[in-house]
Amino acid sequence: MAVAQHGPVPRRPHGRLARSGGREWRLSNAGFGLLIIVPALVVLMAVFVYPLLYSAYMSLRFYDLARPQDARFEGLGNYLSILRGHEFARALKNTLIYAGVAVPIEFACGLILALALAQITHGRGIIRMLLTLPMMLAPIALGLIWKFMYNDQLGVINWLFRELGLAKRPPLWLTDPDIALFSIVIVDVWATTPIVILLMLSGLLSIPSEYYEAAKIDGGGTLSNFWSITLPLLRPAILVTLLLRGMDAFRVFDIVYVLTKGGPAFKTDVLSYYAYRLAFTDRSIGHATALAWIMTVILLVAGSVLIRLMGRQERGA
Amino acid sequence: MGDTAPRDNTLATGAGTLPRRRLLRYGGGLAATALAAPMLARPGVSARAARPSAQATPAGGLALSAEAQAFYTPVAGFDGKRLQVVVNAGFFSREDSKQVFESRRDQFNEATGAEVEYIPLPENQMYDQVRLELATNSGKYDAMTTGAGGAKDYGLSGFLLPLPTPPDVADFYEGDVAQYSIGGELYGMPMFADTNLIYWRSDLFEAVGLDPARPPETYDEFRDYAIRLTTDTSGRHPGEDGFDADSIDIFGSAYKGTAGLACTWEWYNYLYAFGGDLLDADYNPTLNSPEAVASLTWVVDNFRTHKIYPPDITSYDYTEFHTLFAQGRVAMAINWPYMWNIVQDPAQSTVVDKVRVGRKPGQVTHGGNIGGWSLNVFKMSPNPDLAIAFAKWMAAPEASLAYAQVQQGNPVRHSVSAVMQDTDPQLYGAIGENLADGRGVKWLDTGPSWMEIEKIQYEAIQRALIGDADPQAALDDANEAARGILEKNRFYEDLLPQLQG
Numbered sequence: 024m025a026v027a028q029h030g031p032v033p034r035r036p037h038g039r040l041a042r043s044g045g046r047e048w049r050l051s052n053a054g055f056g057l058l059i060i061v062p063a064l065v066v067l068m069a070v071f072v073y074p075l076l077y078s079a080y081m082s083l084r085f086y087d088l089a090r091p092q093d094a095r096f097e098g099l100g101n102y103l104s105i106l107r108g109h110e111f112a113r114a115l116k117n118t119l120i121y122a123g124v125a126v127p128i129e130f131a132c133g134l135i136l137a138l139a140l141a142q143i144t145h146g147r148g149i150i151r152m153l154l155t156l157p158m159m160l161a162p163i164a165l166g167l168i169w170k171f172m173y174n175d176q177l178g179v180i181n182w183l184f185r186e187l188g189l190a191k192r193p194p195l196w197l198t199d200p201d202i203a204l205f206s207i208v209i210v211d212v213w214a215t216t217p218i219v220i221l222l223m224l225s226g227l228l229s230i231p232s233e234y235y236e237a238a239k240i241d242g243g244g245t246l247s248n249f250w251s252i253t254l255p256l257l258r259p260a261i262l263v264t265l266l267l268r269g270m271d272a273f274r275v276f277d278i279v280y281v282l283t284k285g286g287p288a289f290k291t292d293v294l295s296y297y298a299y300r301l302a303f304t305d306r307s308i309g310h311a312t313a314l315a316w317i318m319t320v321i322l323l324v325a326g327s328v329l330i331r332l333m334g335r336q337e338r339g340a
Numbered sequence: 341m342g343d344t345a346p347r348d349n350t351l352a353t354g355a356g357t358l359p360r361r362r363l364l365r366y367g368g369g370l371a372a373t374a375l376a377a378p379m380l381a382r383p384g385v386s387a388r389a390a391r392p393s394a395q396a397t398p399a400g401g402l403a404l405s406a407e408a409q410a411f412y413t414p415v416a417g418f419d420g421k422r423l424q425v426v427v428n429a430g431f432f433s434r435e436d437s438k439q440v441f442e443s444r445r446d447q448f449n450e451a452t453g454a455e456v457e458y459i460p461l462p463e464n465q466m467y468d469q470v471r472l473e474l475a476t477n478s479g480k481y482d483a484m485t486t487g488a489g490g491a492k493d494y495g496l497s498g499f500l501l502p503l504p505t506p507p508d509v510a511d512f513y514e515g516d517v518a519q520y521s522i523g524g525e526l527y528g529m530p531m532f533a534d535t536n537l538i539y540w541r542s543d544l545f546e547a548v549g550l551d552p553a554r555p556p557e558t559y560d561e562f563r564d565y566a567i568r569l570t571t572d573t574s575g576r577h578p579g580e581d582g583f584d585a586d587s588i589d590i591f592g593s594a595y596k597g598t599a600g601l602a603c604t605w606e607w608y609n610y611l612y613a614f615g616g617d618l619l620d621a622d623y624n625p626t627l628n629s630p631e632a633v634a635s636l637t638w639v640v641d642n643f644r645t646h647k648i649y650p651p652d653i654t655s656y657d658y659t660e661f662h663t664l665f666a667q668g669r670v671a672m673a674i675n676w677p678y679m680w681n682i683v684q685d686p687a688q689s690t691v692v693d694k695v696r697v698g699r700k701p702g703q704v705t706h707g708g709n710i711g712g713w714s715l716n717v718f719k720m721s722p723n724p725d726l727a728i729a730f731a732k733w734m735a736a737p738e739a740s741l742a743y744a745q746v747q748q749g750n751p752v753r754h755s756v757s758a759v760m761q762d763t764d765p766q767l768y769g770a771i772g773e774n775l776a777d778g779r780g781v782k783w784l785d786t787g788p789s790w791m792e793i794e795k796i797q798y799e800a801i802q803r804a805l806i807g808d809a810d811p812q813a814a815l816d817d818a819n820e821a822a823r824g825i826l827e828k829n830r831f832y833e834d835l836l837p838q839l840q841g
Contacts, residue, residue, distance in 0.1 A: 087829075089497040089788030091475045175652040176664055192586040198652040200806050286599030287654040288802040303468045304791045 082313040088306035101313035111314070113289060114297040117204055121293060122272035125208045125215075129268060130261075132212065133219025138253075140220065141227040151224070155217035162214070166281030169210045173197050173282075197283055200290040207291060210278050215271070219264055226260030227253070262333045269329070270322055294318050402737040402755050408508040412736035414729045419453035421723045423730055426470055426484040428713070429460040436746040444742070448733050454726055463487075474499045474720065482721035483731060488711045489784040489791075491520040491528030494718075496787025496835050500527045501717045501724055503731060511737070511753045513710075519780035520714045523841035528714025529735035532743055532750035535710045535774040536609050537697045539665065539673045539683070544569055544590065544694075555672075555698045559613060559638060562672065562701045566592025566648040569671035578647055585647045592648035593672045594664060595639060597805055598657040603798040605709060608781055609674055609700060610635040612707030618782040623836055625826070627797070627819040628812065631704070636811040640804045654805050666691060674700060676711065677750065680767055697766060699773040710778035712752065785839055789829045796821040 050058065085097045105111050136154060140147055157165065172178045173196040184193035196206040234252045243251070254261075276295035279285060285292035285300075294314065302311035404412075432438040445456045459481065461469060466484070473480045474494070486494065494500050502525040509517060512530050520528030542552035548568045556562040567578050570592040576583040596602035611617070616631030626632065643649045650656070650664065662679045664670050666689040673679070680697060683689045700708050715734050717727040733739070737753060744751040744760050751757040751771065760768040783790040783797075800818035803809045809817070826832065 087788070088471050088475045089493075089829075091477075170655070174655070174660060176650050176669055177660070177667070195652045198654040198806070200808070283655065284599040286798075286802055287597075287806050288799050288808055289599070300795065303471070304795050306471070306788060306792075 078312045079316060081308055082316050084309050086308040088302075088308060097309060101307075101309045102317065105310060105314050105317060110289075110292070110297055111294075111317075114292045114294045117291060118273060118275070118293045118295075121204060121208060121211075121275060122269060124205065125211045125272050126265065126268050128208070129212045129216045129219050130264060132216045133264070134223050136216070137220045137223035137227055138249075140224055151220070154220055157214045158217040160214070162277035163281055165210065165214055166278045169213075169278075170197070170282050173206060198287055200287055203283055203287065204291045207275075207278055207282055210282065211272065211275065214278070215268060219268065222260055222264045222267075223257070226257045230256045258333060262330065266326055266329060269325065273322060273325075274318070402741060402759065404737060405507065408506065408737075411504070411507055412732050414448055414451045414733050416451060416453055418723070418726045418729075421452075421454045421726050423454060423456040423482045423721075423723060423727055424459055424480065425456060425715075425727075425730065426459045426461060426466055426481050428466060428485055428487075429462050431485070432458075432460050434746065437743075440739075440742045440746050444734060444739055448730055452726065452729065454723075456730060474718065477720050479720045479722055481718060482723060482727040483715060483717045485531065485713050485715055486528065487713055488519055488534070488781065491714050491716055492522060492784045492787050493790060494716060495522045495527035496838060499718055499720070501719055501721075501728065502527060503529055503717065503728060506732070506735065508737070511755050513752060513754065513775050513778075515710045515775070515779050516712050516714075516752055519710070519712065519784055523838050528716050529731040530712060530714050530752045531735060531740070532713040532747060533710065533752040533771075533775055534676055534712045534750055535771060535778045536606070536674050536676055536700060536708050537680075537770045537774055538700045539675060539679060539695055539697050541569075541668075541671045541691060541694055542696045544671045553696070555696070556701045559610065559701050559703045562593070563638070563642060563646065563648070566642070566672060567646055568592075570646075570648045588647070588650075590668070591650050591664075591670050592646075593642065593674075594656065594661055594670045595643065595649050595653045596656050596658065596661045597643075597653040597802060598655060599798055599802060600657060601794060601798075602657050602661070603801050604794050605711070605781070606674060607636065607639065607801055608709040609707075610638060610703075612709060612779065613701065613703040613705060614638070615704035619785070623785070623826075623832070623839075625819045625822040627800075627822060628815040633812050633815055635703075636801065636804055636815060639801075640811055643805055644807065654802050668694075677767065677771055678747075697770040699770060700777070706777040708774060708778050709781050710775065712750075786826060786829075786831050787835050789825050789831055792825050792829075793822045796825070 082101055083096060083098060084094055085100075086094045140151060140154075143150060160168075172180050175181050175193065175195055175198075180196070181193035184190045194202055194206075197203050230253065234256070235248060238248050238252060274295050275293055276299065279291060279293050279296050280299070283291045285296050295318075298311050298314045298318070301307050301314060427441065431441060441458065445458065448454070449456055467486075467490075470481060470484055474497075484490070491500065505526050506512075506529075509526075513533050516530045516533050517526065520526060520530060538555050540555050545552040545565075550565060550568070556565050569590065570578050570588060571590045572584045573587045573589050574582065574584065578585070596606050608618075611632055614631045614635035616629050616635055617626055620626050643653065650669075656664075658675075661673070662675065662682050665673050665675075665679065666683050668690045677697075680695075683695045684692055686692050700706065715731045717724060717731050721727045735752075737755060740751065740753045740756045741759060744756050745763075751760050751768065757768055757772045757775075761772070783793050786793065796818050800809075800814040804811045804814040808814075829835075
């Protein structure tokens with residue numbers, strides 16, 4: 024191994040590095056830290072920031088995939104066109120119903136199961152693994168499984184309905200326009216409750232047991248413990264869970280694509296699937312990116328409101 | 341280099357020093373190997389002259405003129421050139437089909453000295469991905485297999501190169517050539533043809549007193565048969581006392597009512613048979629013509645009034661449709677020839693040897709739509725001549741015969757149909773009859789607008805099926821929307837002149 028011609032390189036305190044030859048680089052700790060994360064920043068710019076800015080740029084343009092040579096600046100025309108259209112109103116309504124029903128149900132189910140799991144000491148790992156199996160399935164795979172389960176003639180659900188005498192005419196899960204959207208909610212709850220379980224369980228297990236011991240001494244019951252100790256201390260985990268699940272539910276695409284493709288007659292159309300159709304059926308990248316940005320703004324506003332509400336409750340407590 | 345330059349002509353590396361001379365020796369050796377590798381990999385390349393390869397003759401037992409033989413046979417002289425050809429991954433789902441494609445490719449590579457690489461992609465992803473590459477003119481792909489609408493869709497968008505007309509073009513089914521042509525120029529070399537057949541359960545026909553060898557001749561008769569064949573768990577039929585519509589054991593027929601092309605492309609069979617069409621001679625939408633409304637009303641009444649379809653057909657894509665038929669739950673079906681393999685396969689079907697196929701019913705006419713696949717060459721190809729040579733090679737009679745033998749149902753040529761008739765007279769007789777009746781879906785003429793119009797089309801059909809609107813109202817709305825799409829996309833100004841040559 025070559026030895027440096029001018030002796031070993033001495034280090035000086037506070038991140039300063041002396042180089043051989045008498046030159047010194049003077050860097051603060053912050054500067055040094057910034058320097059070493061530059062490669063990661065470059066990657067982040069390339070795969071996140073640049074596409075984000077480019078999509079914003081495209082949302083202001085008329086861009087038809089079949090006629091790229093006719094691309095031109097449109098200003099806010101794409102946004103206005105989307106917001107005024109009946110398809111947007113329909114998809115937004117369905118998306119809000121979907122998220123508004125799915126998230127509370129999976130939160131409630133997840134919290135209850137997490138509370139139960141937290142009480143188990145032996146075999147918790149195995150039970151947790153079994154409960155979280157659905158989230159290990161790819162969304163497309165679970166969508167296909169449920170699509171056949173829901174089939175009236177071939178599916179196991181309606182077969183059980185008939186065999187057990189639960190209903191002579193079992194529901195038409197994916198084709199009855201009044202219930203199709205809720206059938207998709209069921210799939211979403213089944214698939215994503217495990218995520219809620221994991222988030223809630225990690226929050227529950229981080230609550231110091233001393234609080235419950237003290238409450239026991241003071242004569243506190245299960246319900247009062249839950250309201251007075253568990254919920255307040257679980258608030259950060261609840262916020263994260265609701266934010267994550269709310270955003271995911273708002274952006275649902277894959278299970279809608281597999282189960283109904285927005286049908287019947289677009290009764291289960293949601294914003295993400297509408298954006299997909301704008302891009303690849305209508306071939307209008309400008310409109311598709313404008314809709315994506317509208318969705319982003321909605322999520323940012325909703326997320327900010329939720330964080331503020333939770334913050335106020337914390338201060339109030 | 342100043343004071344920091346090493347003085348002993350070594351290069352400091354992570355593992356130690358490497359003398360520069362040794363580095364140059366190694367590096368030069370590697371570079372020489374890299375340059376020589378293409379030559380080492382193909383022995384004898386220098387001896388190959390620019391002449392057709394004897395192994396690449398496309399005769400395959402089918403009569404071929406010298407002119408046609410010269411047209412399809414690839415020539416050498418493309419050494420080192422590469423082609424990236426996007427193909428539907430579905431063609432590779434069966435080993436025998438995959439082998440045909442790979443064999444054709446390998447023979448072509450050997451004849452030309454080029455290297456063709458297939459890029460298999462799932463069908464929906466294929467179109468989306470290629471469209472993005474075309475829009476950015478990336479030059480990534482040279483050619484692509486597309487379905488019935490691809491040649492006009494991409495051709496009218498200006499993405500394709502026109503292809504030379506084969507000398508034996510009369511051997512291809514006319515409808516196929518027409519659906520891959522724009523203004524008299526061919527933009528897709530026909531590879532597979534496709535048409536719908538009527539499938540029926542001969543055993544069930546016999547059980548209810550129908551002639552097992554004779555399918556319904558008209559769609560009115562089709563409905564009558566379907567009502568007789570629809571049976572509940574007590575053995576009763578629609579209209580009989582005690583018939584239980586919630587406990588049907590066998591349905592007279594079924595319909596692919598999903599939100600997608602399966603829905604619209606089944607309906608076109610009925611539309612054409614009832615005397616309707618999608619566009620008139622001036623390319624004005626005619627979705628709400630009396631004939632079109634009658635055909636959709638026929639479908640809706642089958643579903644809502646006569647209960648001869650399963651109750652959840654608005655979620656039925658091809659998979660649910662053919663699965664239900666192969667499981668013996670449906671007595672008659674209108675579907676593509678691919679289903680024949682499924683119903684004859686004991687691993688997938690409970691009705692092996694109980695199914696027959698034939699000419700679809702008519703009403704005003706025996707018309708039905710055709711599908712198919714062609715090979716298209718992109719303008720953005722860096723090797724257009726090679727890509728065109730490959731497209732011709734893949735459309736040669738021998739290739740058409742090979743595809744038909746493995747796909748079992750898609751002869752794109754009259755001559756291939758004649759050969760295949762000997763292997764399965766029933767199937768290929770039915771295919772030939774229906775292909776002769778068939779014509780292309782006119783939405784394809786609208787090029788880039790067709791998918792958007794298909795979307796409002798299947799929405800209209802689903803609205804009528806679920807009772808959201810009656811067929812007239814649903815088709816009125818769809819017709820108006822279709823007109824709007826054509827105007828928005830400047831079809832009449834920019835594309836219609838191209839179609840009309």
